[in-house]
Amino acid sequence: MSLLSWMAWTPPVAIFFVCIGLLLMAMTVWELRSPTVARKGLLPLVTTRGDRLFIGLLAAAYVNLAWTGLTDLAQWWGAGLSAVALVAIMRYG
Amino acid sequence: MSATKPVNQRAWWFVLPVLVSVAFSALVPLMTIVNYSVQDILGPDQAVFVGMEWYKEILRDPDLHGALYRQLIFTAAVLAIEIPLGITLALAIPERGWRASLTLVLLAMPLLIPWNVVGTIWQIFARGDIGLLGYVLTQLGVDYNYSQHPTDAWVTVLVMDVWHWTPLVALLSYAALRAIPEPFYQAARIDGASRWAVFRYIELPKMRGVLTIALLLRLMDSFMIYTEPFVLTGGGPGTATTFLSQYLTQKAVGQFDLGPAAAFSLVYFLIILLLCFVLYNFMKDPQ
Numbered sequence A: 001m002s003l004l005s006w007m008a009w010t011p012p013v014a015i016f017f018v019c020i021g022l023l024l025m026a027m028t029v030w031e032l033r034s035p036t037v038a039r040k041g042l043l044p045l046v047t048t049r050g051d052r053l054f055i056g057l058l059a060a061a062y063v064n065l066a067w068t069g070l071t072d073l074a075q076w077w078g079a080g081l082s083a084v085a086l087v088a089i090m091r092y093g
Numbered sequence B: 001m002s003a004t005k006p007v008n009q010r011a012w013w014f015v016l017p018v019l020v021s022v023a024f025s026a027l028v029p030l031m032t033i034v035n036y037s038v039q040d041i042l043g044p045d046q047a048v049f050v051g052m053e054w055y056k057e058i059l060r061d062p063d064l065h066g067a068l069y070r071q072l073i074f075t076a077a078v079l080a081i082e083i084p085l086g087i088t089l090a091l092a093i094p095e096r097g098w099r100a101s102l103t104l105v106l107l108a109m110p111l112l113i114p115w116n117v118v119g120t121i122w123q124i125f126a127r128g129d130i131g132l133l134g135y136v137l138t139q140l141g142v143d144y145n146y147s148q149h150p151t152d153a154w155v156t157v158l159v160m161d162v163w164h165w166t167p168l169v170a171l172l173s174y175a176a177l178r179a180i181p182e183p184f185y186q187a188a189r190i191d192g193a194s195r196w197a198v199f200r201y202i203e204l205p206k207m208r209g210v211l212t213i214a215l216l217l218r219l220m221d222s223f224m225i226y227t228e229p230f231v232l233t234g235g236g237p238g239t240a241t242t243f244l245s246q247y248l249t250q251k252a253v254g255q256f257d258l259g260p261a262a263a264f265s266l267v268y269f270l271i272i273l274l275l276c277f278v279l280y281n282f283m284k285d286p287q
Helices: A002-007 A011-033 A049-070 A075-092 B009-037 B053-059 B062-092 B098-112 B115-125 B132-139 B150-178 B182-190 B195-223 B227-232 B244-254 B258-284
Strands: B039-043 B046-049
Touching: A002 B009, A011 A049, A011 B009, A049 A075, A049 B053, A049 B258, B009 B039, B009 B258, B039 B258, B053 B258, B062 B150, B062 B195, B062 B244, B098 B150, B115 B132, B115 B150, B115 B227, B150 B195, B150 B227, B182 B195, B195 B258, B227 B244, B244 B258
Parallel strands: none
Antiparallel strands: B039 B046
16 A cells, blocks of 8 residues: 555545546446447437447536535535436436 | 457556556645645645645635636637647648758747747847847737736736647647548549538548547646746746746745645635536537
């Protein structure tokens, strides 16, 4: 662990990156088992599953930042809202 | 003999060096920045987890709002001037011969000058006492002083960036124009198309790919501008030319606030990512 101590790891950030890694691995397995078909949903552009994940993660980051910058409520609500946004974009985007 | 082509996965090994270099140049620093952004770094081995505290602080910082506002105006102005000007220059460059070579060499010269030298050149060039530009403007009766007047500082930084980077757009556009096959122009001549129609319906669509690259490069570069305004104006007068990079440097190096600087770096990254994504998709399909 001393090799990585300069990166100043904390458990929450480690969990965050593990989740992102698992998400990418799951998407890879999903793609191999059932290749994506580009489609147009509610978003104003034709997207693949990977595109929607990227847009969803970007939207989730912005929702979290907006929550942090505009409200004093607990961050968990912002995280929950961003998760809803991610799922909605993946499903309907 | 098998009818299906065997799948060879060995090609992935050729991608490995790129993956390793991207991991070390981008992913590891990004992970470190995320770590720093949620901690209060008190010393080499002393850090306290603070959650979203730094994000809350920088997102509500009026200095950041000011820097972001100036940055957006600067980037919009840079794109609005450099892209049309670069295309116009490319259309005016001779197609072949020694004149074309000479024009291309002259045009490429600003691109070869290091950024801090560009700042120094313009710092001297625009001075009222020893600089040609400042002297001429003063002699013409213009009350010009980029170190005291915010508008003068703004215009000087903008003109400096246009001088430095329009050649890039021009060279890229010129390369795209030269790649258009002659039969397109022949067909246009047969149809009696005007010069504007040739540009609008042949040259501009054929340049779209290259212009997308030029737009994205100029968007990212102008959004990260640091050295030239730092050397020319130092972000002043006041904070008139303090853009996002300078704000970040003040936080990270000037005040050594690593936590807020890391949090802001991520916000900065997300802004550029969103702008590039929107612009790229718009250029890919304007409909």
